[in-house]
Amino acid sequence: MEEESMEEEGGGGGCEAMMDDQNHNNWGAGGYGRHLLGPAAAPLGDRLLCGAAGGLGPAGPPAAPQLPMAPEANGVLRSCDPAATAGKGGAGAIAAAININASTSKFLMNVITIEDYKSTYWPKLDSAIDQLLTQSPGDYIPISYEQIYSCVYKCVCQQHSEQMYSDLIKKITNHLERVSKELQASPPDLYIERFNVALGQYMGALQSIVPLFIYMNKFYIETKLNRDLKDDLIKLFTDHVAEKHIYNLMPLLLEAQSTPFQITPSTMANIVKGLYTLRPEWVQLAPALFSKFIPNILPPAVESELQEYAAQDQKLQRDLMQNGFTRGDQSRKRAGEELTYNGSSACASSRGYR
Template sequence: MRTWASDSECATASVPGKTTLNINSAPKFLMNVMTTEDYKSTYWPKLEQAIDQLLTQSPVDYIPISYEQIYSCVYKCVCQQHSEMMYSDLKQKITTHLEQVSEDLQACPADKFIEKFNCFLTRYMAALESIVPIFIYMNKFYIETKLNRDLRDDLVRLFTDHVADKHVNTLMPLLLKAQSTPFQITPSTMASVVRGLYSLRPDWVQLAPALFCSFIPQIHPPVLQSELQHYAAQDRKLQMELIQNGFARGDQSRKRAGEDQANNVSSAPLPCSTSRSCR
């Protein structure tokens, strides 16, 4: 089993969306041996800075990253056989970030907890959409080949272990309470959190089957005919709750206004086109 990228593999690796990299045509300094000290003092700090930015930035304060430079940095580290150290540093960096996220959630008040969890989860998953491609060479030539794993799966598992697992017992009762009180939490936020939890660990469905069924289709067997009355009663209850919260079955005001306007028009005298026609 091959464990490291060979010279020929590194020489023909391609940066996503860029031209093929070739060591033979690269600047001479790329051929120099990278020591552990070089990696720690020069290469990893560049990667760490990019990771920090991707983990913490929001779409509002987005700052562009030179992905070509970062890809090349990872590529060089892989070819110089620093994949194991780079993988360890990456996991430790993200673990430290997620431990801080967990502490922030611990201090979050109950009425803001669901929204806060959703914010952290969606931001982290969005960050992975950039972090995983950055380390594509490490994933291909070290994680998949030597560890028989996948980088994205490993990083998603870190969020599960360091954040979701620690707070699911707090989060689930709040979600159930929000579900029983329509529009306490926006439907989009509820759906995002429930689907996110399911993607992290599908067996969490057992903690609240009815909650997950409301947002994730086909996670349970088809409804039996004997259960139809039960679901019909639940629908009627929901309709009553919506009416009590000011939501009518249909907005009749516009229709009535339209009908009144039509009636007024039909009952009004026809306008005079000329003074002669009015005589």
């Protein structure tokens, strides 16, 4: 089934106008056909019947009737010639004309059956979702976003939202279960990095998937399920990946924190912030770790603990120097001031001391 542009569908407001309070209108063939054709569509069946029956109306058929065209089963148009049906009897001709009228209406409204959805529309969406879920940052994805957006729009307008939502959830759940199994097989020295890649890749994919399904989100998930698509998809990662690995991941993160630069600071920040986004209550597993990347996790600093903060900062500075980091030009600082003054002030600031 060849894709059409959004303009051919009647613009972004067409779908909304066709839906009732439950987002499921009665798509009667005759009503929709008249909606498309305007006033000229109303007498179409009458003209067919009059032509087939030899002039049932009071005025009779016109002298030179303009015969409409009706599609054959194979899609070829043929003329509704009264002579072609004259030998079949009036009743048979009328029945044939009614069938032609119904066929014409169906042809005009371009109905998407559930078979059409499963064989034509969902395979396109399935392939695009696959590519978005497995792409690496910066990869070029050879898909037409306009085509995918149009597929979703048409399926929503043809009342396939529930099936499409079910297929999407099942598709992403299967993907996340594979990701979880791959993480379980990772050695400890690669575990943190691979979790970071999986988290970043999935969150990046959502930035494309959620907008593509915006019509399904608006007309089905928000209005009928009272939820949001992005929240649902984030919860899938929480349930099928993060929750299964949090108790293996957290000890490795704490160990990496005690050994500076065992993993890169950006990786540590991405994972900690990501875990907090997925489930804020995980802060209780390691408050000190989360407090380094999430503000206002720990209570405000108190003056009696300033010496302890200074000692922690001095240790950090020594660790940095042992790993090759220098403090730059120290010529303008007074001797002995670097570790004491800067250490206490920096720690007090990071702890929220005023």
